[in-house]
Amino acid sequence: MSASSSDGGSDAPARRPARRQAEIAAYVVQHGTATAHELVEAFGVSLMTVHRDLDALEHQGVVRKYRGGVSAQPTSVFESNVAYRLNTAQAQKQALARRARAMVEPGMSVMLDDSTSALALVRLLEDVAPLTVATNFVPAVSLLTAMPDVRLIVLGGIYSPTHDSFGGVPCAEAVEALQTDLLFCSVSAVSPTHAYHQEQEIVLVKRAMLRAARTRVLLIDNAKLRRTALHRLAPLTDFDLVLVDDQAPAEQVAALRDQGARVEVVEV
Template sequence: MSSEERHRIILNILENKGSVLVTELVSQFKVSEMTIRRDLVALERKRLLRRVHGGAVSDRGRSYEPPFLSRSTLGQAEKERIGKLAAELIHSGESIALDVGTTTLEVARSLVEKQNLTVITPCFPIASMLCDNHSIRLILTGGILRPTELSMIGHLAERVFEEFYVDKLILAAAGIDFETGLTEYNLEDTLVKRAMIRHAKQVILVADATKFNRVAFTAIAPVNVVNTVVTDRSIDPSTVAKLQELNIDVMLA
């Protein structure tokens, strides 16, 4: 297992439990104590956890959102596979809403060579990635810039999505829980996502397996607004079964 994959799992444990012991991680990953301590140091330098005697704790509440650039380095291989698979669901002539997120950015990367699309996004990195393809009609929403997320929020961003009806929405979420629903860190982002969902014919959720059974700060919508989930193969089979019970198609990258 790569260090990147261990980091992703460690952060998921902290998200759910709030703390973890070095000895627990040594046992789980079958690596040396020194390796785990290096992992914790690396994550602390990114301000993703706080080391304590014998382990680490999360000192972040549910409303804390790790910066876009920090998240983009976690689970990169899984996100790339998810992005490529989700892009296969998008066809020439369609209109697409692309949400903000590091996984939706990977979807955009796989759309660069696509032809005859209309893409609406509140995300600057996505717009920058697609702007050189002149066969894609690109609409970047207005609004208030969130510097750490490189995205647009506020009434103007919401209003843009109220003006259009798209074929497909590629949606991201901070947490996916069957009781709580889809959740996000930031209220303003959540309001934009709700507008996207209301005006999309089909909702495709892209999320790696660590996002499931997690609850963030603000509620976006029930899980059953989603038509298709694209995730990675480490997802728990029982979670896949629950999604399928809701008539949600599940694609494993």
């Protein structure tokens, strides 16, 4: 992972700490553990800044500090962290995105949640324009602003550094003001009957997105079938299509279909 530029003793502009903390989290995911001095060298900041960032990440449940270093915290809260998600199941997400791309036609309005599965789709949209795209995910916004034929609607709200997205009641209200042709979204976990997410405030926005789209598509890599999460989002039958990669066990795919979900297996 490339190191950040030196902060010269300053953390301006205001967004820099959140971005750097996400990069530190990704570094720890990649290496498993890291010492504070290792992070100083990698990111070109002071030891005090590193400890401040690690305290913030530990408070979020992303890492576990120990004397002299830090390790990844393999919890469902950690799995919600954007830095972790950007580094997992990349081939599966790209395959799901290619299939999702085939559903998008010029002139459509598309809503994307703050999942990295939907982010993989963003990179494929430029040649489908003109499009209207609504999203609350900052990395998606950054990519979409460079696409001249995309009319971008940013769904603002309360910013979360952990997710690098906007959420809360203001975001849900912004979503409810829209009606889009398509929604592409993902979740933390899937049972044979329902989609789940670990965090209640994220569920609030995703439920609003489900209500605001005519066609709703759920993108899940096979790992989601082995996980559990606390909050029930919606029955799988609320989605018009569930896309899952071909590494999902056949019996689990059959269980989804037996409960009435429309499931398509995508080759990776």
